[in-house]
Amino acid sequence: MSNLDVKPSASVCGGREDVSAAPVRELLTGRITPLGESTRVRRLLPNLGRRMIGAWCFVDHYGPDDIAREPGMQVPPHPHTGLQTVSWLHDGEVLHRDSLGSKQTVRPRELGLMTSGRGISHSEESPRDHGRYLHGAQLWVALPDAHRNTEPAFEHHAELPEVTAHGLHATVILGELDGAVSPGTVHTPLVGADLTLAEGTAARLPLQPDFEYAALAMSGRVDVDGVAVTPGSLLYLGAGRRDLSLLADSSASLMLLGGEPFAEKLVMFWNFVGRTGEDIAQAREDWHTGNRFGEVHGYDGDRLLAPELPPTPLKPRGRER
Template sequence: MSGPVGTVDAPASRADTGHPTAPCVEVSDSREARVGRIRVRRALPRRGRRTVGAWCFADHMGPADVTEDSGLDIGPHPHIGLQTLTWVTDGQVLHRDSLGSEQVIRPGRLNLMTAGSGVSHAEEATGHYRGTLEGIQLWIAMPEATRHGPAAFEHHADLPRTDLDGGAGAATVLVGDFTGTTGPARHDTPLVGVDLDLRASATVPLRPDFEHAVVVLKGAVAVHGKPLPPGRLGYLGQGRGELRLEVREPTRALLLGGEPFPEPILMWWNFVGRTRAEIDAAHAAWTAQDDRFGRVRSSLPRIPVGPPHWQRAEGER
C-alpha cells in the first residue's frame, strides 16, 4: 500500500502545505486509486492539505479478497525522508525490507519502518492467509534532524489500550500519548495516532497545541453536525481541547495529530524531500540499482519508475 504520490495528490510547489487553522471542521474527499491489486482511498495528501502534524499520507486499503499467494503484490520499491506506519484491521500482510526484516502484520500489531536516507521494501501475500484484507498505511515526514539518518524497522505486537469515558468504546494508542497512555512506536516530532473503536458518541481529549484530523475506516460519525463518512478526511484545525464525535453506528476511525510540521516538504512517488535535487538523486540511485536502497529478498519484480515530471518538462523545452 505504499504510494505512489503524484501531482494529483501533492502539487509540485512546496508552498501549498495546507497551513494549520483555528478550530474547524474541514471535510475533504479521498481519491480512489489502485496500489498493487488493491483499491485504496487516499485521504492525505490532498491539494491544499499536505500535512497534519508530521502525518503526510493516509491510504485506506480494501476491504479486498486475497489468497495465500496473491494479495497486495507490491514489489520492492524505495523510500526516503519518511516513516511508513502499517495498521491492519482485517487480514494479514507480509513485509520484507532491505534491512533483512521479514514480518507478518496482523490486526492489532503495528509495523513502523524508518526510511531515513534510504530503504526499500515489498508488501506481499503471506503464503498462508486467505480471506479479507483491510487496513491503512500512513506516512510520517521526518524532520531535518533525523531524515538523513540510517534506516530502521520495528514491530510492536502489544499496543496499549484505554477505555473511553462512559463506555463509548476503546482507544488503541499507536504513536505518542493519549490520555496518559503512551504508544511504543518511534516518532521524531510531537505526534499522536490513535485507533478509535466507537460504540456510542464520545468526547475525546485533544492537545490544543496540536492540529488534528480524523479518518473514518467504517461506520457513521459526525463532527459538530457534519457527517464524516468513510473515504473522507475530517480536518479539525489547531487549538481544540476536546472533540465530540457523534456516533450513528459502530465506527472504526483513526485520530491523527501533531505539532504543525515546520518544514515545507516536497513529495514525489515514494520520496519525501525538500528539494528537486534530492528527489532527482534518489530517483537516479534507484534507477541505477546502486547500494543506496539495498536489496529486498522478494520474488516480486522490482518496481521501476520514470523521471520526475519536472525532468520531463525540462527535456521538452
C-alpha cells in the same frame, strides 16, 4: 507501502503559515488509486485541499476487500527516503520484507513501523495463504531535517497501549493520547490512534490545543464535532481544540491523526521526501543505479522502477488550495 502512480505529481508541503489556530471542519474525499495487482485504495493525503496534518503527509485507506480468490496486496520492492511508514490493519495480514533483512507478518491492530532515514527499500504482500478480507490504512510520517538522514530501521509492536471509556476503545498507534504512550519511535510531536465506538456511544476525547487534527473513517458512520464522517472521507479539524465530541448511532471505527504543524517545507515525489528537487533527483538516480537503498530478498518478482521526473521545476503549492 508505496505510491504506485506511474505519473505522480510533485508537490511542496509543510510550513505553518496556512495552519489556522482555530478549529475548522473540512471534509475531504479520497481519490481511488491502484495499489499492486488487485488492491484499490482511497488516497486522502496528499489532497487537493490539504497536504499535511502535523507530520502525517500520506494516508491511504483500503478495503474491506474480499480477496479470497485474489492475490491481495502485492507491492514489489521500492525505495523510500526522508519518512516513516506506518502499516495498520483491521482485517488480513501483510508480509513486510526490507533491505535490512527484516521479514515480518503484520496482523490487525499491530504496528509495523519503518523508518527510511537516508534510504531503505521494502516490499509488501498478502501471504500466499491469506484470509478472506483485507482492510486497513497505510500512512507516512515526514522526518524533520535533523533525522531525515538517520540510519534506516524497522519496528514491529504487537502490543500497544489502550485508552477506554464508556463505549469507546482507543489503541495508541504512535505518540501519546490521554496519557497512554505508544512504544513506536517518533521524531516530532504527534499522535495516531485507532478508535472503536459501540452503538449509541457519545464521548469526548481529550486533545492538545497546539496540535492540528483530522479524523479518518474506517468503518460505519461517526459524527465528529457534528459532521458525519463515513469511509472514504477525512475530516480536517484544525488546531485550538482541547477535546473532540464523537457520536456513533451504530458501531463504527475511525483513526485520529494529529501533531504539531510541521514547520519545514518538503518536496514529495513518488516514494521520496526531500527538501529540494535535487534531493529527489539524486534519490531517483541512486535507486536506478543500485546505490543507497540495498536489496530486498525473497520477493517473487521484479522491483519497481521510479517514474520520470516532471519536466518543469518543482513549485511550492502550500498546505491548502
